[in-house]
Amino acid sequence: MGSLVLELQRDALDRSVSAADLLRKALVVARKLKVTDLVDWLTYELNGYPQGAEVPEYRKLRGELKVHNPYNGWVPLLVSNPEHAELLSKRGTSQAISELDKIANGGSSMAYVRLPRSIENSLMKGMEFPLQPAVILSHTQIHGLVDKVRSIVLEWALGLEEQGIMGEGMSFSAEDQKQAGNVTLNVGNLGNLIGSMQDSQIQQDTTSSTQGYSKGLDLEAVAQVIRELRSRMDEVNLEVDAGAQIKSEVTCVEAQLAAPSPNVSVIKESLRSTRAILEGVASSGAFQGIITALGAFR
Template sequence: MKTPIVIQLQEMASDSQNHLPDLLRKALLISSKLGLEDFKSWVISELNGYQSEEDIPRYRIIGSQLKVINPYHGYQPFIIEDGELARVVSEVKIFESVESLQHLISKSNSKNQLTFPFAPEQKAALMRMQGGFAQLEPTRIIGSNQVKSVLEQVRTQLLDWALQLEARGILGDGISFSAEEKAIASKNQSAISIQNFQGVLGDVSGGHISQSMSMTVTPGNFDSLAKYFRQEDVAEEDIKSLEKAITEDPEARESGAFGPKVSNWIGKMTSKAANGSWAVSVGAAGSLLATAIAKFYGL
């Protein structure tokens, strides 16, 4: 007698020596035959990698150590005084497929550390926040054990799902399912599911700036800059704070090399984007602000 495919999946998921992509492919076969589309979509994402930040499950969002790359001393801590901004910026959303993650772990260095770089516009914003002339490239470092934990959670989810199927009398005959089993699966779509908690920690891996360079910011005209920022939903009190910072700072001579008070203002606005009090993604915020201010300075 052939072992039911659901029991096969349980046995495979219970043994950590079994190749995780093989488990996922078996789960893909089961979910396809039962018409469990939500679960099938999750399996395909784990096999092929995630395409959208909105689809990233919470277990694929992990914390990292923020570092800057010092050309003489190697990795050095990158301190962001705003705790909320530091927390959000240090979050790493892992898009890669399980196969890629397994390969990444196998190739990790002797210190078992992995490096996750920032998107270009986010990197530029973080470098501007450092102020001064020694602006060093920031990056995020995580332990390979954190990636292993992601993979183990996928394995556990598969086992739990297979147990849910068995609890409802869905086992299969070899690799086939009866009409009754398919009907049970159809009626229990939401119950036979995975804890696919969505990431709600903000956009920390870049994103497109929703701005047009047709913005009418006239060099030296703060009213035009204020008007542009109002269109981007910047609060009136924040606009007034920027005006004060521009007045008190020396005039910028090159793009990105703003005075300390303007740079601090950009940092505070980026923090607001990170905690949701300004409706712009944190990845886009730094570039949006810096581009407009640079245009005001005529840079």
């Protein structure tokens, strides 16, 4: 049989080999060599970083703050405080490498990251017409993230070869395992995240296309439930914070419904958030029918 290490190098250079398949082979090598740090990193990259885990610097991407206008698409969002704008525009992602690879090779020219819910609500409160804010990323940036991961594996495999560690016949000697500890894993510095940065999810942007927006979602039924919810909110005294959050989500849905090409992913996300808020309020019983209806929009 050939050398596992050389196979790993070839796969790292071969674009037809997916990043996930490359990492799985690297995981086999790392486990056999008992390189614990690398095993942890590969597991995170393959499965996604868990809640509260720090993400490497290369997973923190700086994009453009924008809002989605139903008629004009994504337009710049101006934030008066430059420091706040800088913090908001830098987002990290905990997603599995396979998801990021799929987005990077998607048909759209851009992707977006939603901001934490509390920040979204704060920004939308300051708008005359509340619109969905997000951080817009280019596919080039996501490609760069995936390429960085491939490069880390390649550099590690090259370092193993330099130490004479080849992995002939799918196995490594005790001496190989000892020498493997001398090969540095060049993942980069790990730092604290900004707010809930590790929870940010990069999503494929489809707002430039008119296909698939209403597929699988009855927009008229959504509109009817939203109208019912607005009327019920006037009848039931909701807690101030809960009421403001629900109104923000409802306004977002209404803006999408009024658009020529409603973004179903944005609508569904707002409906899920609305349902979660309603379930947590003291008067949730008064909204039981609406909660059930919202649960049907998946």
